[in-house]
């Protein structure tokens with residue numbers, strides 16, 4: 001019986017065969033650009049940050065964005081190799097705001113920002129001072145926490161000052177929103193990304209349209225809203241993300257790794273939740289390979305998913321979770337073109353057994 005045709009994986013997936021010189025000589029599968037988890041906490045993942053990073057690479061992840069940790073912990077991880085680490089450093093919050101009192105918030109992982117006072121001072125505001133310091137310590141994104149359910153939140157003027165200062169340093173602002181009205185506060189302030197799909201409130205279509213028009217990105221983190229249970233938060237988040245996606249919004253794969261129990265590496269349950277929100281296989285791949293907050297993908301490596309591509313969307317999450325990080329030179333060069341649509345075939349001719357037989361795509 002012939003195998004059913006694989007489903008469309010989009011323009012970035014290519015059939016590939018691994019080099020005869022590597023650990024898995026001649027193994028056939030699919031090549032993808034490097035995968036990114038856009039929301040992790042290295043202070044909470046694995047037995048140590050080094051252990052967490054090593055297991056992320058084993059789990060197919062080439063780059064991570066740490067969205068809350070002491071600078072002293074993440075700064076040394078920036079240039080150590082794989083995976084590539086971008087980080088925010090401390091959570092910026094209102095005086096007395098979340099997550100100051102949380103037991104998991106390590107010393108130095110939360111910074112309270114004094115409100116702007118409205119006076120026309122020649123001195124930098126507390127927000128400007130904080131952002132300059134984060135930038136000089138190598139932070140490439142800014143994380144603000146707006147949790148009205150757990151304490152005071154930054155007022156609009158102070159939030160605007162943070163966004164302005166971050167823009168001046170070329171750093172996107174990522175907002176954690178929790179509690180009534182917090183999605184609107186973040187969107188009206190011009191936050192560049194949501195750290196989580198909003199999960200405590202229904203975001204109406206008008207507000208979603210505004211977020212999409214601004215180019216706001218939403219980092220998924222659906223799995224941690226229920227850990228496999230269909231909780232009200234999970235259901236709300238899936239509904240919000242489905243409408244954000246349908247309106248043309250950019251979805252980034254992110255797990256909030258370190259928050260509760262989940263696999264270190266590509267999490268098939270996060271991807272399965274994205275399927276519930278209406279993402280197709282090619283959308284899952286797009287959410288995983290977006291190099292945000294960078295412009296370019298990690299250099300020198302590619303992703304290899306062994307075996308034949310799946311025939312149905314339901315199988316794609318588990319298949320992607322078998323992804324491996326491999327040296328780029330281990331795969332056919334045509335299979336790892338990054339950041340551009342593949343010249344041959346292109347988006348209208350996604351990977352399939354008929355257009356590009358695996359057995360013809362042999363690495364020299």
Ligand SMILES: [Zn+2]
Pocket residue numbers: 039040041067068195256259
């Ligand atoms: Zn988080």
